[in-house]
Amino acid sequence: MKGLHVVGVSHAYGDNRVLDNASLMIPAGEVVCLLGPSGSGKTTLLRLAAGLERLQKGRIVIDEKVVADEDHHVPPEHRGIGLMFQDYALFPHLNVLDNVSFGLFGQAQNQARRRAMDMLDQVGMAHHAENHPHMLSGGQQQRVALARALAPEPKVLLLDEPFSGLDTNLRGEIREETLAVLKASGVATVMVTHDPEEAMFMADRIKILGHNGTILQSGRPHEIYYHPRHEFVAKLFGMMNRFESVVENGHVEIPLGRIAAKSLDDGCPVEVLVRPEGVTLKSDGGERSGAGAPVDVTSTHLLGHDNIVRVRLGGDEDNGKELYVRVHHAFEPELSKRITAGLDPDYAFIFSLDENGEESGQKTLNEAQPTRPKAAE
Amino acid sequence: MTRKFSWSWFNVWSVGTVLIAAAVAAPILSVLYIALTPGDQIWSHLASTVLPLYISTTLQLMIGVGIGTLIIGVGTAWLVSTCRFPGRLIFEWALLLPMAMPAYVIAYVYTDILEYAGPVQGLLRDLFGWQTKRDYWFPEIRSLGGAISMMTLVLYPYVYLLARAAFLEQSVCVLEASRVLGRGPWRSFFSVALPLARPAIVIGVSLALMETLNDFGTVDFFAVSTFTLGIYDVWLNMNNVAGAAQLAGLLMFFVVVLVLAERFARRKQRFHHTTSKIKAMPGYELKGWARHLSTIGCALPVLFGFILPAAVLGGYAVIHFEAATDTQVFRFAANSVLLSALTAVIALAIGIFIAYGVRLRNERIVKVMARFVSLGYAVPGSVLAVGVLVSLGALDNGIDGFMRDTFGFSTGLLFSGTIAAVTFGYLVRFLALSFGSVEASLAKITPSMDGAARSLGHGPFRTLRRVHIPLIRGSALTAAMLVFVECMKELPMTVILRPFNFHTLATYVHQYASDEQLGEASLAALGIAGFGVLPVIVLSYAITRSRPGYAEKGQPS
Numbered sequence: 001m002k003g004l005h006v007v008g009v010s011h012a013y014g015d016n017r018v019l020d021n022a023s024l025m026i027p028a029g030e031v032v033c034l035l036g037p038s039g040s041g042k043t044t045l046l047r048l049a050a051g052l053e054r055l056q057k058g059r060i061v062i063d064e065k066v067v068a069d070e071d072h073h074v075p076p077e078h079r080g081i082g083l084m085f086q087d088y089a090l091f092p093h094l095n096v097l098d099n100v101s102f103g104l105f106g107q108a109q110n111q112a113r114r115r116a117m118d119m120l121d122q123v124g125m126a127h128h129a130e131n132h133p134h135m136l137s138g139g140q141q142q143r144v145a146l147a148r149a150l151a152p153e154p155k156v157l158l159l160d161e162p163f164s165g166l167d168t169n170l171r172g173e174i175r176e177e178t179l180a181v182l183k184a185s186g187v188a189t190v191m192v193t194h195d196p197e198e199a200m201f202m203a204d205r206i207k208i209l210g211h212n213g214t215i216l217q218s219g220r221p222h223e224i225y226y227h228p229r230h231e232f233v234a235k236l237f238g239m240m241n242r243f244e245s246v247v248e249n250g251h252v253e254i255p256l257g258r259i260a261a262k263s264l265d266d267g268c269p270v271e272v273l274v275r276p277e278g279v280t281l282k283s284d285g286g287e288r289s290g291a292g293a294p295v296d297v298t299s300t301h302l303l304g305h306d307n308i309v310r311v312r313l314g315g316d317e318d319n320g321k322e323l324y325v326r327v328h329h330a331f332e333p334e335l336s337k338r339i340t341a342g343l344d345p346d347y348a349f350i351f352s353l354d355e356n357g358e359e360s361g362q363k364t365l366n367e368a369q370p371t372r373p374k375a376a377e
Numbered sequence: 378m379t380r381k382f383s384w385s386w387f388n389v390w391s392v393g394t395v396l397i398a399a400a401v402a403a404p405i406l407s408v409l410y411i412a413l414t415p416g417d418q419i420w421s422h423l424a425s426t427v428l429p430l431y432i433s434t435t436l437q438l439m440i441g442v443g444i445g446t447l448i449i450g451v452g453t454a455w456l457v458s459t460c461r462f463p464g465r466l467i468f469e470w471a472l473l474l475p476m477a478m479p480a481y482v483i484a485y486v487y488t489d490i491l492e493y494a495g496p497v498q499g500l501l502r503d504l505f506g507w508q509t510k511r512d513y514w515f516p517e518i519r520s521l522g523g524a525i526s527m528m529t530l531v532l533y534p535y536v537y538l539l540a541r542a543a544f545l546e547q548s549v550c551v552l553e554a555s556r557v558l559g560r561g562p563w564r565s566f567f568s569v570a571l572p573l574a575r576p577a578i579v580i581g582v583s584l585a586l587m588e589t590l591n592d593f594g595t596v597d598f599f600a601v602s603t604f605t606l607g608i609y610d611v612w613l614n615m616n617n618v619a620g621a622a623q624l625a626g627l628l629m630f631f632v633v634v635l636v637l638a639e640r641f642a643r644r645k646q647r648f649h650h651t652t653s654k655i656k657a658m659p660g661y662e663l664k665g666w667a668r669h670l671s672t673i674g675c676a677l678p679v680l681f682g683f684i685l686p687a688a689v690l691g692g693y694a695v696i697h698f699e700a701a702t703d704t705q706v707f708r709f710a711a712n713s714v715l716l717s718a719l720t721a722v723i724a725l726a727i728g729i730f731i732a733y734g735v736r737l738r739n740e741r742i743v744k745v746m747a748r749f750v751s752l753g754y755a756v757p758g759s760v761l762a763v764g765v766l767v768s769l770g771a772l773d774n775g776i777d778g779f780m781r782d783t784f785g786f787s788t789g790l791l792f793s794g795t796i797a798a799v800t801f802g803y804l805v806r807f808l809a810l811s812f813g814s815v816e817a818s819l820a821k822i823t824p825s826m827d828g829a830a831r832s833l834g835h836g837p838f839r840t841l842r843r844v845h846i847p848l849i850r851g852s853a854l855t856a857a858m859l860v861f862v863e864c865m866k867e868l869p870m871t872v873i874l875r876p877f878n879f880h881t882l883a884t885y886v887h888q889y890a891s892d893e894q895l896g897e898a899s900l901a902a903l904g905i906a907g908f909g910v911l912p913v914i915v916l917s918y919a920i921t922r923s924r925p926g927y928a929e930k931g932q933p934s
Contacts, residue, residue, distance in 0.1 A: 052828050076831035083832035089825035093847045102843075103833030152834060 009058030022213030036209030082154030278347025404764025412626020445529030450536025470917030475682025477909030481594020728811030758869030
């Protein structure tokens with residue numbers, strides 16, 4: 001199978017273990033995002049795949065060829081990978097065109113030039129071909145770096161936090177352009193990021209890394225957002241409202257309402273995480289009409305499209321507990337007013353607190369081991 | 378399917394670095410080996426006769442030069458970096474000029490001027506009507522005091538350079554805080570600026586003292602019995618290798634103390650900056666007599682360290698034009714230039730090789746070996762010369778024995794007493810210069826450049842050629858130039874290692890000037906100083922650029 005295979009890779013810097021038996025598979029034509037906090041070993045994974053770091057344990061396979069295992073190390077220049085650095089690493093002494101044709105040194109010069117110009121055209125930088133990198137803005141440098149990495153037609157493209165150097169306004173635009181270029185080239189792409197929004201936008205699949213490179217969950221963006229199988233994954237997308245409860249009759253009761261808990265046994269202690277957009281607010285003066293709990297509004301902040309509302313639960317048991325709610329901007333409750341808070345079960349996730357039990361039936365996963373690739377000879 | 382596992386390329390760097398480091402370390406290690414081997418009677422003989430004299434003279438020389446360079450170097454650095462007075466911008470670079478003069482050259486010049494038959498004493502006698510030496514007192518130039526003065530005059534720029542950089546780096550905020558807290562400029566200097574600059578000053582003084590230990594020409598001419606002179610005496614006059622090596626080993630002890638002091642100071646230097654705000658120094662506008670005193674204070678070292686000697690030599694060159702432009706001089710100059718250029722090129726190539734090797738193979742053994750390469754610079758030329766002779770002699774004998782045993786003929790001494798031996802000696806001593814500057818400028822290139830080039834299909838050699846070398850070209854050339862100039866000035870090693878009857882400008886000047894024929898040697902001496910001005914120009918350029926407020930425009934990042 002074409003693409004990048006990482007099989008059972010462990011890596012340590014001195015005593016500091018950064019990867020522990022990490023495995024992943026990136027098929028050709030897909031954009032896969034490795035999303036994780038700093039220290040999750042995602043950059044180390046990239047460097048190992050690129051060959052910039054010598055593999056300590058495990059195996060790395062590119063297009064069915066073993067490029068690194070315990071005994072062998074194919075140097076980066078023979079791996080057929082493209083790599084884009086966080087700081088772009090454009091060569092300051094070469095102009096844009098020479099930067100892009102840097103990796104095309106095996107070809108005839110005019111052919112290399114044509115290919116480089118083609119790439120520059122694709123990223124919309126053809127008219128800057130004669131400029132030097134220091135004359136370019138951050139966004140332009142990013143485009144040139146992308147063109148340079150793609151010019152030699154790598155089998156796998158590795159992107160290390162490719163948008164972190166750009167300011168917010170520019171980021172969205174560049175992100176969209178980059179994705180279009182990547183999709184057009186059909187290269188297997190691994191992108192490392194710590195920004196969940198970026199991963200959601202770019203990825204065909206997202207792999208969430210916990211500590212030491214363990215993959216907590218892998219799936220399409222929709223799955224990651226609506227079906228987090230791990231508390232850590234659920235919390236990635238921002239503040240959560242947390243409740244503790246116990247499973248009774250296959251259900252979990254929290255002040256906002258009742259949620260079905262299919263796979264958990266009765267009596268199992270659980271935590272319930274509710275996304276801010278999973279709390280529904282109704283300005284009915286706190287009159288209990290069906291499900292929901294009376295709450296007092298403590299603050300509201302208009303963010304533009306959304307309105308962030310903080311409310312305090314008024315019930316007896318959870319006296320004083322504050323909730324963080326995201327609602328449509330049209331809903332702007334008055335301060336100190338008593339209203340009703342309900343629950344949208346799509347945004348509520350249950351995780352077992354029973355230490356011996358499984359967390360909602362999901363344990364930390366490593367991807368299934370791929371079929372053992374044929375060792376190249 | 379072919380798979381390219383290129384172990385071999387990677388190992389070229391490791392193995393190469395270790396081999397080069399071993400070659401560079403060989404002279405030093407052989408000196409230590411001989412020094413530590415219980416030898417013949419010479420040691421106890423030395424210990425009971427001349428050794429105490431060597432030790433006390435060397436210590437006095439070091440203390441004298443240390444205090445002298447400290448006062449002149451720190452004083453002038455403080456004046457030009459924080460005060461405003463007439464000529465400050467000129468003094469900023471002019472104070473470096475004495476660096477161009479080797480101590481032995483100004484020693485010859487001042488002896489010529491100040492001795493009994495010289496113009497100064499002659500003028501005094503004429504003025505006051507003195508008849509003989511007994512009628513008046515005049516300091517003897519060919520003495521320990523004279524040697525201290527000569528060396529102080531040409532070595533204070535080391536302290537000046539580092540102290541000035543330290544004063545400029547000090548956040549003005551710290552000084553302003555001190556002023557606001559009620560301390561005047563003088564008390565601020567002694568209680569804030571000076572302590573903050575102390576590590577840099579220690580480094581500067583250690584460098585100056587290393588040069589002091591290295592000096593041979595001055596102490597030889599003045600007959601000041603230092604260790605270095607002792608080594609030559611025991612080696613050349615008593616013909617005793619072991620004794621010379623043992624003295625050299627003991628001298629190494631002094632060096633180790635200096636190196637440790639320098640390293641310690643460098644380590645402390647890192648913790649010193651509490652704020653990163655660096656503003657241009659406002660500069661105390663000096664008033665009245667302080668202005669003139671400052672100008673005079675900065676002018677005197679330049680005058681006595683460079684202008685006066687250069688003028689005297691220039692005058693002699695004109696008067697003795699025919700003798701000075703003897704065809705031999707040009708042959709010796711060509712020798713000097715060829716030898717220095719050869720060394721500079723090799724030193725640069727090796728420096729790049731090792732520095733890049735360290736970058737490629739971030740391994741302990743490579744790093745340790747690379748440090749070893751830098752050791753030679755601290756070791757006095759006399760010690761290295763002994764080490765080179767001993768180790769090359771052993772190598773020659775080894776090859777000779779091997780060839781005789783295997784092929785039945787003798788190769789004799791292949792390397793000893795050849796240009797190759799001199800070049801090797803220069804390399805051992807000056808490799809640190811090229812390695813250091815190449816390493817420093819490589820460090821400024823972010824490692825992602827390497828990663829980018831490698832992932833774009835370039836191997837380590839091609840990456841070096843297409844990315845690193847174009848980026849470090851400027852400082853690499855500077856490094857080669859520094860090595861070149863140091864080799865032009867080099868005396869102590871050349872004297873011992875040169876082939877019979879082979880002269881460089883330095884040995885020629887040494888020989889003629891020692892024979893009180895300064896006129897004949899004047900042009901050659903001027904030539905050495907002329908080449909010595911080159912690094913001063915580069916350094917002053919760097920100084921102008923490092924001046925705070927000097928915009929760093931158009932610099933590719």
